[in-house]
Amino acid sequence: xxxxxxxxxxxxxxxxxxxxxxxxxxxxxxxxxxxxxxxxxxxxxxxxxxxxxxxxxxxxxxxxxxxxxxxxxxxxxxxxxxxxxxxxxxxxxxxxxxxxxxxxxxxxxxxxxxxxxxxxxxxxxxxxxxxxxxxxxxxxxxxxxxxxxxxxxxxxxxxxxxxxxxxxxxxxxxxxxxxxxxxxxxxxxxxxxxxxxxxxxxxxxxxxxxxxxxxxxxxxxxxxxxxxxxxxxxxxxxxxxxxxxxxxxxxxxxxxxxxxxxxxxxxxxxxxxxxxxxxxxxxxxxxxxxxxxxxxxxxxxxxxxxxxxxxxxxxxxxxxxxxxxxxxxxxxxxxxxxxxxxxxxxxxxxxx
Numbered sequence: 001x002x003x004x005x006x007x008x009x010x011x012x013x014x015x016x017x018x019x020x021x022x023x024x025x026x027x028x029x030x031x032x033x034x035x036x037x038x039x040x041x042x043x044x045x046x047x048x049x050x051x052x053x054x055x056x057x058x059x060x061x062x063x064x065x066x067x068x069x070x071x072x073x074x075x076x077x078x079x080x081x082x083x084x085x086x087x088x089x090x091x092x093x094x095x096x097x098x099x100x101x102x103x104x105x106x107x108x109x110x111x112x113x114x115x116x117x118x119x120x121x122x123x124x125x126x127x128x129x130x131x132x133x134x135x136x137x138x139x140x141x142x143x144x145x146x147x148x149x150x151x152x153x154x155x156x157x158x159x160x161x162x163x164x165x166x167x168x169x170x171x172x173x174x175x176x177x178x179x180x181x182x183x184x185x186x187x188x189x190x191x192x193x194x195x196x197x198x199x200x201x202x203x204x205x206x207x208x209x210x211x212x213x214x215x216x217x218x219x220x221x222x223x224x225x226x227x228x229x230x231x232x233x234x235x236x237x238x239x240x241x242x243x244x245x246x247x248x249x250x251x252x253x254x255x256x257x258x259x260x261x262x263x264x265x266x267x268x269x270x271x272x273x274x275x276x277x278x279x280x281x282x283x284x285x286x287x288x289x290x291x292x293x294x295x296x297x298x299x300x301x302x303x304x305x306x307x308x309x310x311x312x313x314x315x316x317x318x319x320x321x322x323x324x325x326x327x328x329x330x331x332x333x334x335x336x337x338x339x340x341x342x343x344x345x346x347x348x349x350x351x352x
Contacts, residue, residue, distance in 0.1 A: 003294035003325050004230045004313070010311045011332055018161050019345035022174045027199045029349040030340055034331050036323050043329060043338070044100055046348055048193040055207030056258035057303075058250060062189040062267045063212045065180035067147070068154030070167070073114040076124060080104065082112050085157055085186060095128060096146065098136045098217060100218070106136060114153040118347035122148050131294065157186055159344055160350045161310075184239070190307050190344045191264035209247045209258075213274075215240035215266040215288060225312055235291035235314065240270040244283045247274065250300070254279045259352070263312030265315050268292065268301050275299035292318045294325055304351045308335060308342040323351045330339060349351070 001008040023029055027047040034041055067085040084098040084151060087242075100106065109128040110280040112125045140149060156171045177192035179200070181246045203210070220236025227233050250260055250271070262268045272292065274284040281300045291314065304322055320328045331349065 003089045005319070006225055006230060006312055008325060009313070009316050009320065011329060011336075013311070014338060015171065015345075017336060017339065017342050017344060019341040019347075022193065022345045025196070026178075027196050029194045032331060032335055032340065032349045034323060034327070034349060034351045036351065037192075038177050038326065039327065047093075047199060048208040048294055049199065049350075050202045051210065052350065053203075053206070053261070054259065056253070056256055058209045058253035058258050059261050059305075060211050060246075060271060061177070061181055061192055061195075061263045061264055062212060062215050062217075062265050062270070063177070063178055063181045063218050064185040064214050065190060066176050066185045066188050067183050067218075068150050068156055068172075069101075069186040070157040071114055071153060071154040073106055073112050073125075073148075073154070075104075075106065076111040076113045076325060082268060084112075084136065085219060085315065086146075086150060086154065087186060091303060094118075094146075096125070096138050096140060097131065098125075098138055099295050100136050111141070112138070114149075117154050120135060122153050124292055151169070157189065171267050179212070179330055180215075181212075182214050186219055187217045187221060187299075188344065189215070189217055189264045189266045191226065191305050191348060192266075193344070194305075194348050195263075208215040209249065209253060211246040211253075213240065213242045213270040215270045216296060217266055219316070221266070225317075227312060230291075230317065230344070233293075235289045235290060237287045237289040238266075238269075239286070240273065240283035240288040242270055242274050242281065242283055247281050247283045251280055252303075254317050255269060259302035260300060261305060261350075262301045263305045263316050265304075265306055265309075268304060268318060272296075272298065292321050294321045296321045299320065303350075306349055306351070307344065308332065308340065308346055308349060310343065319349075319351065 029046045031044045069085045073082045083101040087097045106127045110127045116122045124141045128137040218238045273288045274281040276282045
């Protein structure tokens, strides 16, 4: 089948293969290792990475931190229940963009009263207008910062395939990487969820260096592709950055013969956006809207550690561009047959 046809990225996954909770120890997740050139698959655990990787390899992590973006409340005038997902804030105006998950068209001037975790009324949001893609633009009626409002009233935004989107207390820690530093994501860069501080120390002892980038994951990452021909798909935009120190470290690793291994598809998109030619990247800060599909020539990534992704998603298309669509689909079928755990809280794949 043509690699540009969306139907080429379909596969059947038994529902019981979708992980609903993380493992007690993150690094105990299984790890399917796909060797592209040899077309060979091996099976390990994430904790085995210090033995799998070479001492001159470099791991690149996305250090964005998930914010409590899921908001609950009620329409102030009617008392009707309301739920939304914070997407972004416009700094000059203070206006928020929110994906409203409640039926019923809210009108400009109407307000939403948020409830905090004790189910008590709190901050009100005034509806300003709707965006062309039907999201709400709202003005918070408070002097608190947007992070203060989210910390008091928001909840961790778990994907709908995990417990139907219902959070539990432990998600506040388990749906966050141990190295997260910069607030801004509405979904976790999930490949990094497998790392513990102990594993990071073991990798360092083994001579495997690390660098960090930041890409704030938006809801667009998980929205389905709505065109049948991938050449017509317009990728969402997310803010990303990579500083001079990280760029130097990554370029030095390549110059020394080490492999640059991206932890997660968000890291891949950041590195490839920052690429300025074969084997080199530059410091970068700005919007990242790169859609990577088969035929793309990679400049800044030699290996990829990633989770197993949803059918017909831009993430599955990206990993197919890196390893070849047929090779990836073969690996997915083997993972299903061997009862790997899929998606955000599931197992991992290392593509070398």
